[in-house]
Each structure stands twice: as structure tokens, then as C-alpha cells.
Amino acid sequence: xxSARVDREANKHLFGGASLEASxxxxxxxxxxxxxxxxxxxxxxxxxxxxxxxxxxxxxxxRAASLPVLRLSPRSLSDLELLAxxxxxxxxxxxxxxxxxxxxxxxxxxxxxxxPIPITLAVSATEAEAIAEGSDIALAxxxxxxxxxxxxEQKFAYDRRLEAREIYRTEDEAHxxxxxxxxxxxxxxxxxxxxxxxxxxxxxxxxxxxxxxTRTVFAQRGWRTVVGFQTRNPVHRAHEYIQKxxxxxxxxxxxxPLVGETKSxxxxxxxxxxxxxxxLENYYPQDRVLLSVNPxxxxxxxxxxxxxxxxxxxxxxxxxxxVGRDHAGVGSYYGTFDAQRIFEEFAPxxxxxxxxxxxxxxxxxxxxxxxxxxxCPHDGEARVTLSGTQVREMLKGGVAPPIEFSRPEVAxxxxxxxxxxxxxxxxx
Ligand SMILES: [Zn+2]
Numbered sequence: 072x073x074s075a076r077v078d079r080e081a082n083k084h085l086f087g088g089a090s091l092e093a094s095x096x097x098x099x100x101x102x103x104x105x106x107x108x109x110x111x112x113x114x115x116x117x118x119x120x121x122x123x124x125x126x127x128x129x130x131x132x133x134r135a136a137s138l139p140v141l142r143l144s145p146r147s148l149s150d151l152e153l154l155a156x157x158x159x160x161x162x163x164x165x166x167x168x169x170x171x172x173x174x175x176x177x178x179x180x181x182x183x184x185x186x187p188i189p190i191t192l193a194v195s196a197t198e199a200e201a202i203a204e205g206s207d208i209a210l211a212x213x214x215x216x217x218x219x220x221x222x223x224e225q226k227f228a229y230d231r232r233l234e235a236r237e238i239y240r241t242e243d244e245a246h247x248x249x250x251x252x253x254x255x256x257x258x259x260x261x262x263x264x265x266x267x268x269x270x271x272x273x274x275x276x277x278x279x280x281x282x283x284x285t286r287t288v289f290a291q292r293g294w295r296t297v298v299g300f301q302t303r304n305p306v307h308r309a310h311e312y313i314q315k316x317x318x319x320x321x322x323x324x325x326x327x328p329l330v331g332e333t334k335s336x337x338x339x340x341x342x343x344x345x346x347x348x349x350x351l352e353n354y355y356p357q358d359r360v361l362l363s364v365n366p367x368x369x370x371x372x373x374x375x376x377x378x379x380x381x382x383x384x385x386x387x388x389x390x391x392x393x394v395g396r397d398h399a400g401v402g403s404y405y406g407t408f409d410a411q412r413i414f415e416e417f418a419p420x421x422x423x424x425x426x427x428x429x430x431x432x433x434x435x436x437x438x439x440x441x442x443x444x445x446x447c448p449h450d451g452e453a454r455v456t457l458s459g460t461q462v463r464e465m466l467k468g469g470v471a472p473p474i475e476f477s478r479p480e481v482a483x484x485x486x487x488x489x490x491x492x493x494x495x496x497x498x499x
Pocket of ligand 1: 435436437438439442447448449453
């Protein structure tokens with residue numbers, strides 16, 4: 072069993088062995104001022120904290136024991152965790168109908184604050200029948216361990232196809248995000264949650280920083296501007312280049328891979344984490360980068376999810392966010408630059424985080440350096456580019472991609488992982 076308290080212990084190494092609080096007390100007032108100021112720069116107001124502690128925690132836990140228990144899907148469980156730690160500020164629970172409808176059709180909460188993705192709790196009609204509006208329920212993980220209490224303000228029906236069209240821009244059930252909407256329950260429960268224990272995780276404890284913790288690290292390192300990088304893939308040279316271009320104009324980089332539920336053919340999170348570790352160890356200045364994981368589930372909503380990813384990173388303390396080509400896309404559902412153009416649909420300053428847009432990047436043999444289609448005048452032959460399929464085939468065959476494409480340390484991790492997967496003993 073791992074509580075938020077235990078996770079804070081696991082994070083001690085980040086603060087030079089001292090506890091977070093002790094380490095802070097050694098810092099000067101100006102720094103505390105920075106942290107305090109940043110606290111008010113969460114999306115839509117102060118950073119939300121739905122984690123009960125002390126006496127309140129015991130009280131809620133006791134009350135939860137007498138309530139009907141709803142077991143959450145892995146996706147809803149990640150949503151609960153992000154709600155609890157403020158990653159979804161200003162949300163304080165699962166959306167009620169008015170917010171849900173407004174988010175689907177207007178990309179804004181009814182308060183007028185931008186929000187592009189519904190955060191909803193779907194249940195079957197049978198489950199919904201047993202729950203009265205205005206009553207409390209206990210929320211549990213898949214094993215049945217109770218973590219939170221929710222006040223069910225509303226239960227409401229919704230239009231799946233409308234949600235698919237508006238959020239995912241397709242009704243095709245082959246789209247993994249759409250498929251998730253089509254297969255979830257018929258009724259949505261909306262209302263605030265109070266969490267007394269965070270979901271447990273088997274892995275990456277030292278990287279599970281909450282938004283409050285990443286903000287503290289940023290402040291301790293004196294970073295006034297921080298760029299966030301979302302990824303669910305290994306970082307190859309092209310993405311390293313983008314991150315470093317961004318880092319030339321800001322103080323720090325938050326490498327924030329998503330480790331919640333992803334498609335089964337995405338590379339497993341533990342392999343990706345090993346790739347990031349060897350990459351950062353060998354090629355990044357340690358005092359300019361923070362590796363932490365984002366517990367969110369992937370929705371593959373392309374443009375809408377790009378805005379969502381940016382807002383969540385704002386809550387983690389980022390001032391800038393990298394948006395690449397086909398950000399958060401899947402298959403060919405979205406145009407290459409749709410995820411960049413959607414930012415223009417918001418008024419200047421409305422989102423409160425600056426998107427940094429990047430085009431296709433690669434190593435060019437004529438330029439003899441990393442470049443993009445914006446900066447390199449040469450044709451395709453000079454450019455070292457490989458498709459995802461080509462890279463997978465090479466790695467499966469034990470062949471490292473050229474060093475202009477992948478750092479050898481990263482390629483080695485990927486080759487080893489591929490070979491483990493094809494060994495029958497380790498078959499997945
Ligand atoms: Zn060139």
C-alpha cells in the first residue's frame with residue numbers, strides 16, 4: 072500500500088536527501104514568494120488539492136466504509152488521481168451536465184474557463200439506478216480498495232456520437248478514444264470528490280511528482296520559465312532537438328511522459344522510462360531538466376488533447392508547452408497541423424500557457440546538423456528520416472538506427488526490450 076506520504080518519501084532524492092519541507096525552510100524568502108505566486112497560476116485559479124489529510128482523512132475513510140462502492144476503470148482511476156493532486160485544476164470532481172455539454176460544444180466550462188476534454192464518470196444504467204442524486208458513493212480501484220468519496224450531484228444521459236464527433240472529430244469506432252466512449256456506461260455521474268488515498272502504483276515511484284512538487288522543484292532551481300514536453304514514445308534525435316530548441320529560450324524542461332493507459336501497441340512505459348534515463352544521463356544538463364511522469368490515460372483526441380495536455384502542464388507549473396506535428400493523434404484522423412491551429416481558437420492569453428509549435432525535424436547531411444523544414448533548404452535525400460515501421464523493423468532485427476536518428480544508448484535499450492519480448496520465456 073502506497074500513500075501520498077510514502078510517495079513524498081520516495082521523492083526525497085530530488086531535494087538532496089532532505090525532506091521537502093526542511094529543504095524549503097532553508098531557502099530564502101524570495102523563493103517562497105515565487106512558489107506562492109506560482110501557486111496562483113494554476114488554470115482558472117489556485118492549484119486544487121482534493122486530498123484530505125489528518126482528522127478529515129480518517130473521517131472520510133470511516134464514512135466511505137458505509138457507502139455503496141463503485142469500482143473505477145483504469146481511465147477513471149487516472150482521472151481521479153489527476154483531480155486529487157490538482158492536475159485538472161480548476162475541476163473539483165467529475166463533470167456535471169452543464170459543464171459536460173459546454174465542454175463538448177464550446178471547449179469551455181460554464182464558468183468561461185477553457186477546457187477541451189470531458190472528465191466524466193460513466194456507469195451502467197443498472198449501477199446508476201442504485202444511486203440517488205444528492206447521495207454519496209465511495210470510489211474504489213479495480214481491486215475494490217476504497218480511495219475517495221463522491222457526492223453524486225447529477226446523473227445524466229449523453230450523446231455518444233456527438234461526443235465522438237466534437238471531441239475526436241470522427242464517429243469511427245476504430246479510433247481508440249471513440250471506442251472507449253462507445254463501450255463505457257450509458258449514464259454519467261457528476262459531482263465533487265474528496266480523496267483520502269491516492270491510487271497505488273507498482274512503478275516509477277521516484278518520478279511520481281504532484282503538481283505541487285514539480286512547482287517546488289522549479290522554484291528551488293530558480294526556473295521562472297519552464298517548457299513541458301508530452302510524450303508516449305521513446306525520445307529520438309528529432310524530439311531531443313525540439314526540446315533543446317525550446318530550452319534555449321526558457322529556464323528549464325519538464326520531460327513529462329504519460330504512463331497511464333495507452334494503446335497496446337505503444338511501447339511499454341517501463342521501456343520508455345529506461346530510454347529517457349539513459350538519454351538524460353548522457354545528453355542533457357542535469358540542472359535544466361526534470362523527468363517526472365504524468366499518470367493520465369491517453370485519449371488520442373489530437374487537437375483537443377493538445378490543448379488539454381498544455382493546460383495540465385500549466386497546472387504542473389509549466390509556462391510553455393511543445394506542440395509537434397500530429398500531437399496526440401492516431402492513425403490519419405487529424406491533419407498534420409490541426410493540433411497547432413486549434414490554439415488559435417482561443418483568445419490571446421486565455422489559456423495562460425504559451426504553445427511552442429514545431430515542424431518536422433531531422434538530421435540533414437548537407438547542413439551537417441539537426442534541422443527542420445523551416446531551417447533546411449535541402450531535399451529529402453540529404454535528410455535522415457525513418458518511418459515508425461522502419462524503426463520497429465530495425466530494432467526487432469537487433470539493428471540500431473543511424474546515430475543521426477537515435478542516440479546509441481537509447482537504441483540499445485529498445486533493442487534489448489524487443490529481444491526480451493520475442494524470447495518465449497518473456498512472451499507478453
Ligand atoms: Zn539541410
